[in-house]
Amino acid sequence: MSEHTPGCDKVLLVQAELDGELDAAQAAALETHRQICPICRAAQAELLRTRGLLRGEPYEATPDDVRARVMARLRQAVPQAVPPATRPPRRSWSTLWGSGIGFGLGAACAAAIAFLVVLPQRNDLVDQIVADHIRALQPGHLEDVVSTDQHTVKPWFDGRIDFSPPVKDFAAEGFPLKGGRLDYLDHRPVAALVYQRDKHIIDLYVWPAGGAPAHLASESNSQGAIQGYNVAHWSADGMNFWVVSDVERAQLDDFVALWKKAP
Amino acid sequence: MLPHLDAAYNLARWLMRDPEAAADVLQEAMVRALTYFASFKGVNPRAWLLQIVRNTAYGSMALNRGVETVPIATESDEPVAAELVSGDDDPEVALLRSRESRQVRALIAALPVELRETLVLREFEEFSYKEIAEATQTPIGTVMSRLWRARQLLAQAAAAEGLP
Numbered sequence A: 001m002s003e004h005t006p007g008c009d010k011v012l013l014v015q016a017e018l019d020g021e022l023d024a025a026q027a028a029a030l031e032t033h034r035q036i037c038p039i040c041r042a043a044q045a046e047l048l049r050t051r052g053l054l055r056g057e058p059y060e061a062t063p064d065d066v067r068a069r070v071m072a073r074l075r076q077a078v079p080q081a082v083p084p085a086t087r088p089p090r091r092s093w094s095t096l097w098g099s100g101i102g103f104g105l106g107a108a109c110a111a112a113i114a115f116l117v118v119l120p121q122r123n124d125l126v127d128q129i130v131a132d133h134i135r136a137l138q139p140g141h142l143e144d145v146v147s148t149d150q151h152t153v154k155p156w157f158d159g160r161i162d163f164s165p166p167v168k169d170f171a172a173e174g175f176p177l178k179g180g181r182l183d184y185l186d187h188r189p190v191a192a193l194v195y196q197r198d199k200h201i202i203d204l205y206v207w208p209a210g211g212a213p214a215h216l217a218s219e220s221n222s223q224g225a226i227q228g229y230n231v232a233h234w235s236a237d238g239m240n241f242w243v244v245s246d247v248e249r250a251q252l253d254d255f256v257a258l259w260k261k262a263p
Numbered sequence B: 001m002l003p004h005l006d007a008a009y010n011l012a013r014w015l016m017r018d019p020e021a022a023a024d025v026l027q028e029a030m031v032r033a034l035t036y037f038a039s040f041k042g043v044n045p046r047a048w049l050l051q052i053v054r055n056t057a058y059g060s061m062a063l064n065r066g067v068e069t070v071p072i073a074t075e076s077d078e079p080v081a082a083e084l085v086s087g088d089d090d091p092e093v094a095l096l097r098s099r100e101s102r103q104v105r106a107l108i109a110a111l112p113v114e115l116r117e118t119l120v121l122r123e124f125e126e127f128s129y130k131e132i133a134e135a136t137q138t139p140i141g142t143v144m145s146r147l148w149r150a151r152q153l154l155a156q157a158a159a160a161e162g163l164p
Helices: A011-018 A024-036 A038-054 A064-081 A093-099 A101-116 A125-136 A150-157 A249-261 B002-016 B019-039 B045-063 B080-084 B091-110 B113-123 B129-136 B140-160
Strands: A177-185 A188-197 A200-208 A221-226 A229-236 A239-245
Touching: A011 A024, A011 A038, A011 B140, A024 A038, A038 B140, A064 B002, A064 B019, A125 A177, A125 A188, A125 A200, A125 A229, A125 A239, A150 A177, A177 A200, A188 A249, A200 A249, A229 A249, A239 A249, B002 B019, B002 B045, B002 B113, B019 B045, B045 B113, B045 B129, B091 B113, B091 B140, B113 B129, B113 B140, B129 B140
Parallel strands: none
Antiparallel strands: A177 A188, A188 A200, A200 A239, A221 A229, A229 A239
């Protein structure tokens, strides 16, 4: 066999067979040919030897320090993923949404986040909540009931869910209610309330505290950040509240404070 | 994309043949991937990511043309511990295997880059021909002949070195 001209035009099929690229019919036809072709038989033997040589070669897995550097670099780069031109400092969210820029921006943010969390690493509740929030950001998934009126959103949950979630609107404080949807978290249906802060979406998940597993009770006032999303949790009036958004921590804290003190 | 980080690093490592250069390429490629992720419309994120890694690596190689990089597997950079933790009961057999492994890796590293990347994607990433074609932006027929040539060269070099 020479290096550039295999000698028989079917040797590449011999190789393809070993690489799992042939279907049954092609493999059968090749087998028939191989019976009468010494070149192809020799090629097969040599390919098997070469494969044996490579078998068990260790994979170059990413060293931990390189992984850490990449993650740090990505975190640094996330704001750059969003072109500055689409981040005007003082434009109301309604103008942005009306002009369509807001959508593009939202899509860019969602893409950046989706990029980081193609697969959740852990399967705990916080991951579920963040994953659900990200899924909800995909077009057409955000709200089942679109209304800025809490008296429309609240009754919508009746009959769809076995509890009545509190619904509050904070339009005056800069967190207008956009709607609600039904979600499934922690093995039960939950109410998701959708709020907006400038160009950011805030998802608030509500469900009765009794449904929460014991390990969550200890986290009755927790907060954190995961995959670039800020997450906060509290319990009140027999309900669990989980809020997730890409707004800044301080704004999310404001939102939580508003919720806690509003009647 | 993060689940494919190892695949990305592995390709960068084999293309650049130097751990530091590979880490730089990986960082650059991941940032590029993040920037362009919104425009990704394909169905195979891994092949897409590795295509970016490859383009980044080629860009880096073009910049560093003339600068020698250290081949991926030399006698010195292979940790001795790897020899000791081998599952073989017989230390002599383990040592022999480890030496063979170093030789094989040096042979792969010595392959021309277009053959090397095709072989690495097939053997280590277990990419299909179609995926290799996508990642390397090469027709499938070329993928097949490159793979053939890579294996031929490897077999010949291995025979010359007395490898089984």
